[in-house]
Amino acid sequence: MKPTTSRNGTLSPGAAAPTTFDGYPYLVTRIGHSALRNMAVLPADWPRERLLQLAVRQALKNRLDTCVCFGPADAAYVTAEGETDKASFVPFGHAVIERLVLAEQFPDTSELVDRREALLHFSEASKATGYIVGDGLEQGELASLEEAERLSGINEQGFPSGLSRCEMCHRLRGDFLALRGEGNGDKRARVIRVHCQCENDNRCAGCGGTLADWRLSSYFWDEAKGSAWYVAAYSAFSHRCPGKGRSV
Numbered sequence: 001m002k003p004t005t006s007r008n009g010t011l012s013p014g015a016a017a018p019t020t021f022d023g024y025p026y027l028v029t030r031i032g033h034s035a036l037r038n039m040a041v042l043p044a045d046w047p048r049e050r051l052l053q054l055a056v057r058q059a060l061k062n063r064l065d066t067c068v069c070f071g072p073a074d075a076a077y078v079t080a081e082g083e084t085d086k087a088s089f090v091p092f093g094h095a096v097i098e099r100l101v102l103a104e105q106f107p108d109t110s111e112l113v114d115r116r117e118a119l120l121h122f123s124e125a126s127k128a129t130g131y132i133v134g135d136g137l138e139q140g141e142l143a144s145l146e147e148a149e150r151l152s153g154i155n156e157q158g159f160p161s162g163l164s165r166c167e168m169c170h171r172l173r174g175d176f177l178a179l180r181g182e183g184n185g186d187k188r189a190r191v192i193r194v195h196c197q198c199e200n201d202n203r204c205a206g207c208g209g210t211l212a213d214w215r216l217s218s219y220f221w222d223e224a225k226g227s228a229w230y231v232a233a234y235s236a237f238s239h240r241c242p243g244k245g246r247s248v
Helices: 048-062 110-125 145-151 233-238
Strands: 026-030 036-041 066-071 074-078 084-087 094-097 163-165 172-178 190-194 218-222 227-231
Touching: 026 048, 036 110, 048 066, 048 074, 048 084, 094 110, 145 172, 172 218, 190 218
Parallel strands: 036 094
Antiparallel strands: 026 036, 026 066, 066 074, 074 084, 163 172, 172 190, 218 227
């Protein structure tokens, strides 16, 4: 049975876990806070330490949770901050094949090409039913009475209470009281976090440019429209390295 997905982009309760790809070693990067997983095959003749170092560099560049898979019960997870932890299981999710530039380039070999082809077939065979409609972070938190009172209205600078202007990029950031269903259509009073451009640390491991105009799986404030907008994680796949076309 193929897995289905829930509203926040994760596997639905009770869904069967998909089989994992067995073309080790390979790298898995979680895209934002979504169920999307970028997968890329790695050279089989690299020593374990070099593979782990690549995973750490990738995580620190993308600022996304990453995992290097050495075998069916042998993996190392790397947080967006570069902290590592061994695990006896490999991650699963909605596979997206080699859409992120890796922190280190290596020549194709016939063995790599074969495993990449196998990965493509795995991706096609393991596609989930349904579709992803959100990341899970767009819902924010339901506002308490105190928060609703504190964040209501407009401040003396002319923008919503709870937001302030960043001294570096001059964009607004802070807590915003969402009342119009921003992000997910929920019109209950919610507190959502608005990020400025300085807080966009999701960068391409190849060129160093940002993967999207704003931080993945987060809100930003559009002053011209006077509203908060959510940046879906898949926005990362629109990145293009200068002079190289698309990042794939």
